[in-house]
Amino acid sequence: xxxxxxxxxxxxxxxxxxxxxxxxxxxxxxxxxxxxxxxxxxxxxxxxxxxxxxxxxxxxxxxxxxxxxxxxxxxxxxxxxxxxxxxxxxxxxxxxxxxxxxxxxxxxxxxxxxxxxxxxxxxxxxxxxxxxxxxxxxxxxxxxxxxxxxxxxxxxxxxxxxxxxxxxxxxxxxxxxxxxxxxxxxxxxxxxxxxxxxxxxxxxxxxxxxxxxxxxxxxxxxxx
Numbered sequence: 001x002x003x004x005x006x007x008x009x010x011x012x013x014x015x016x017x018x019x020x021x022x023x024x025x026x027x028x029x030x031x032x033x034x035x036x037x038x039x040x041x042x043x044x045x046x047x048x049x050x051x052x053x054x055x056x057x058x059x060x061x062x063x064x065x066x067x068x069x070x071x072x073x074x075x076x077x078x079x080x081x082x083x084x085x086x087x088x089x090x091x092x093x094x095x096x097x098x099x100x101x102x103x104x105x106x107x108x109x110x111x112x113x114x115x116x117x118x119x120x121x122x123x124x125x126x127x128x129x130x131x132x133x134x135x136x137x138x139x140x141x142x143x144x145x146x147x148x149x150x151x152x153x154x155x156x157x158x159x160x161x162x163x164x165x166x167x168x169x170x171x172x173x174x175x176x177x178x179x180x181x182x183x184x185x186x187x188x189x190x191x192x193x194x195x196x197x198x199x200x201x202x203x204x205x206x207x208x209x210x211x212x213x214x215x216x217x218x219x220x221x222x223x224x
């Protein structure tokens with residue numbers, strides 16, 4: 001038998017090389033392997049001092065959340081509403097200030113708040129959001145409970161967050177004070193302060209993701 005050699009025009013090789021370069025220059029999409037914090041929920045005492053001033057580090061944390069694309073919300077106690085002229089309202093412009101039925105939140109209230117939020121462009125995810133999709137092309141949805149973090153100062157706030165499937169980070173009720181001992185071993189993390197940008201142990205939004213400083217996801221079963 002005779003072997004026939006087929007001559008491939010040089011232009012074909014040029015086209016293939018050009019296409020490979022185009023894909024290379026476009027970059028490579030990788031599966032997301034970080035469960036980002038999708039919503040940061042502040043309780044009143046976590047955000048404001050008893051005087052009404054914004055607590056140390058709160059303005060920075062809010063700015064970071066906006067930069068990272070995390071949603072924001074404030075829980076507003078029925079007996080202690082946030083003053084309409086408070087600078088906190090300006091920082092949270094566009095974010096819901098969720099009115100509570102009493103002084104502290106219940107599980108149902110936190111769940112209702114989460115369901116009322118919407119992530120317009122959820123990150124691509126190797127799972128329910130679409131396997132191997134690029135970030136930003138998944139359908140809009142409410143934030144997942146396990147990726148919502150509540151800054152809490154009391155046991156009831158912490159229990160409500162955990163009951164709603166969220167994560168809870170506890171801080172003292174007053175800046176410079178002590179964390180309620182009842183929160184130790186219940187909250188996902190206990191911090192002395194939120195901290196400013198130059199503080200070595202300052203809480204950052206990236207810490208509220210997994211992997212992250214506190215490995216807040218997935219939620220672990222516990223007794224309260």
